Amino acid sequence: MVHDHPIDIEALIDERKLGRFQIFVAVLCAAALLVDGFDTMAIGYVAPALIKAWGIDRAAMTPAFAAGQIGLMLGSMVVGPLADRFGRRPVMIYSCAAFGVLSLATMSVSSVSELVVLRFVTGFGLGGAMPNALALTSEYMPSRARITATMVMFCGFSIGAALGGWVVARLIAQHGWQVVFLICLLYTSDAADEL
Numbered sequence: 001m002v003h004d005h006p007i008d009i010e011a012l013i014d015e016r017k018l019g020r021f022q023i024f025v026a027v028l029c030a031a032a033l034l035v036d037g038f039d040t041m042a043i044g045y046v047a048p049a050l051i052k053a054w055g056i057d058r059a060a061m062t063p064a065f066a067a068g069q070i071g072l073m074l075g076s077m078v079v080g081p082l083a084d085r086f087g088r089r090p091v092m093i094y095s096c097a098a099f100g101v102l103s104l105a106t107m108s109v110s111s112v113s114e115l116v117v118l119r120f121v122t123g124f125g126l127g128g129a130m131p132n133a134l135a136l137t138s139e140y141m142p143s144r145a146r147i148t149a150t151m152v153m154f155c156g157f158s159i160g161a162a163l164g165g166w167v168v169a170r171l172i173a174q175h176g177w178q179v180v181f182l183i184c185l186l187y188t189s190d191a192a193d194e195l
Helices: 009-015 020-054 058-086 088-106 112-140 143-175 178-194
Strands: none
Touching: 009 143, 020 058, 020 088, 020 112, 020 143, 020 178, 058 088, 058 112, 088 112, 088 178, 112 143, 143 178
16 A cells, blocks of 8 residues: 655755755746836837827827736736646746737737737736746745745846836837837747746
């Protein structure tokens, strides 16, 4: 007769030293959140160029700003819990792939209504990445380092949001507003490949 002995994974992680793999997971999650932060702010970076290119009023861009934030909120509530059923890694990969591909699709929009739809769906993917990055980092860390690692990893979102402003102004002037969404795709595909 075979006796199953349950293994307490949390205790096993707590007993060991913090390893390279755990740090690698936290860095990848931080990279995903960096792109998440950049993409969340992307509409703010390109709005002045879009207003000028499309000859529209500033107020006409309001739905695009709101759609991204609503998609982000709903994505966090809907996609986040899916990871409990299907696993954090695949859901994280699909979320990153989704907002990367949708960022690429955003380069071809020609109206505010198209932009609103794409920003909403992109926000949904962005919202799915954030809770899973937090959960992955937390689950892989020993309890003594969990809070610190999670806080440091979450700084990726703020760094991505802040760095974009410095980089984007010159790129938009040289290459047009579409380059912002190309950057989102390039960095997202790199992060998804590593996951």
